[in-house]
Amino acid sequence: MTRRNKVKMGGRGHYIIRNWCVVTIIFLAAVSGIPLHGKVTREAENQFARAVIDYLSSGDVAEAKSAFSELAQAYPDYADPLFNLGLLASADGNRSEAIDYFQRFLDLAPGHEKAVEASGRLMALKVTDEERFAMLLAEANESLEKGNTSEAFSYASEAHSIEPDRWEAPILAAKALIVEESWDEALTFVEKGIELSSDNIEVQMELKTLRHNLSGRLEIQTALDEAAGLESEENYLEAAVAYEKAAKLLPNGPTYHLAGLNYLMVDRWEEAKKAFEQAIDLGDETVAEEAREQLRYVERQIGIKAADALPEHVIDMPGVASFEQGLKALYFGDTEQALTAFEVAIAQVPVNPMYARYFMMRGTALLELGETKAALEDFNRAAIIEPNTKGLYWVRALAYEKLNRYDDAESDYRTILRNGDDAEAKVSIARLMLRQKRYREAGNEVERIVRGDSYHRKKEASQVWAAAGRGLDDKSMEMEGLAWLSREGLASESEEKRLLKLRSSWVLVMTPDMRGQDQGYDDFEGNPLASFERLWNRGSWVTNYTYDAYFDRWEIVDTRDRVYKDQIASYEEKFPRDWIQEGWKTGYRITGVERSRSHWLVLMSSFDYQGGETYFFADKNELKAKLDESSARGMRIQNVVYEGPDWFVVTNTKSKFGEEVWNLADSFPTEWIRRRQLENYYIKNLEYGGGQWFVAMGKGPKKGEWDKRQYYLNDAAFPTGHIQSDWREGYRITELNAVVEDIPEL
Incomplete structure (x- = not known):
């Protein structure tokens, strides 16, 4: 049988039929x-x-x-x-x-x-009931990742029937129902989880938070249903108020947009303007663009209304009629006509109570036409005539910005802030500071908005915060800003890519070894099995591999030295439990396990001196007990991979190391590793998941006989330089991991 025949990709196959084939073959052997x-x-x-x-x-x-x-x-x-x-x-x-x-x-x-x-x-x-329970939880998690919520719910329900006194399965069932927006049913399972996790304070806190959120979701859904009902009955004002209530419970662009549209139906322009502004702040690009269109219409209506509502004592003054015409033309987008009307208004009288507004609006028209210096002259005239003219400092600050007069622009924005705490003015000041590379000051300017509960201008503030962090080379600060945008669904494609790069790290362990070694990446458009097949056909064996999420490809390490008798591989969306068991039966053992965004890639090898092997799934609260139990049975850690919320651990009775120690830490445990190295321990396994680092080390040869080098490289770039340099000195890759760390919370 060629290796190609032993590669498995896709479904589980006809397990029962294969079993009966084995039975028949054995019976025939007996006849012979x-x-x-x-x-x-x-x-x-x-x-x-x-x-x-x-x-x-x-x-x-x-x-x-x-x-x-x-x-x-x-x-x-x-x-x-x-x-x-x-x-x-x-x-x-x-x-x-x-x-x-x-x-x-x-x-x-x-x-x-x-x-x-x-x-x-x-x-x-x-396989015990406990192991079956863990496998079903893993299946449920995989189904959730794929978006197959009904299958996830089914697996979780079966797991709950096996271990009815454990909280994990009800929570997975609840998560599946949450995706389906079945809030009331999900709440039932969360309550069950709370009941069953009474001895786990951390889980209790998490579940009670989830219960609170679900209760809020139910309240929001009730408010949305009420609003939709009022809208269908054409009670638009009441519907708008109901939509705003729902949006305040869970701030989001689409609901604010609906509130704005209903306010618009009853000519409630100011309320509509506020709702559309919130929709722009919180919505995705599609919602924001629609809200901008509506906002432009509403602002024109407000402008017309303002023109119509001039004080009675100035209505009959010279220039007022032309001023009104200019306002209407400007708000309807006819800037040239507006400019002409404002010039007529200014020319008719030397001074009246409206004179400052005439100059300000003519300056606004000139600014839109690109005549910035002329616009600034008009704004300055308006400021001399009436310094408190509403809106004056906004348009003059914009003119200063276009002329790169940043200090003057900042001064006008500060004037706006003195008249009230305006988030938009703060963001504008911070953006000016970014242009001047005043990164620390820019961050300070928007920090209160970024860390506050209000969503008003939080998108823009988070973008400034991220940009300031990048300018300061402060990875945590930049990640915080981008992470908020990502969680709210407001990040652009380039921002998501940048966030992924910031979260990406490489972990590399190299050991003295005389074996030949090579490294490359999968170039078969995401099908690592084809790359494995190519290596096997040229007489090489796969020794390490890892999924590089940043470049969306597999990095593979191989050797031509005869370290294995044979290798087989499986690449499936679901965990290949049956395939592994078949491999065990035919003399293979697991030598590699990794996860991509959607698939398990499992490598099994046959070799001399292989021991008994098993595996288990355990969350962070169960991990210690499971590893202690495994160690007591004489098993040693072989492979570790994280598949949230569980750790998947392969153990084997054979190991080139002696006594074993391990650590689960919130940050990369550099000092712990160094202390253990002094005690003659060597790194066996490194993995990241759930916000924590897992490191396993084993007792090695006598002190000084075996050196090791470790690198924790907080960079998305592949560590080619380190590898090439150490290869020349006789070191070989023994552990290689591409890590994507969790998104930080603000």
């Missing part, structure tokens, strides 16, 4: 004459062969089972009937029976040619 074990008569062999032939002709499983049972009782030293009874029990789902038969088979005939297969099947059957 399986060697007898122990002092067994030829009569026993003949009876066994007849039982096989009867089964093949009739297909009667019950009859075959009865015949093999009689043989096992009549000839207690004859192992073969026990093996077939184990197969039959396994196929029927009688796990305890199957375990008993396979164990008796191995006790009776440890050197039998089927002993390896029996051992593998026994290992697979000994």
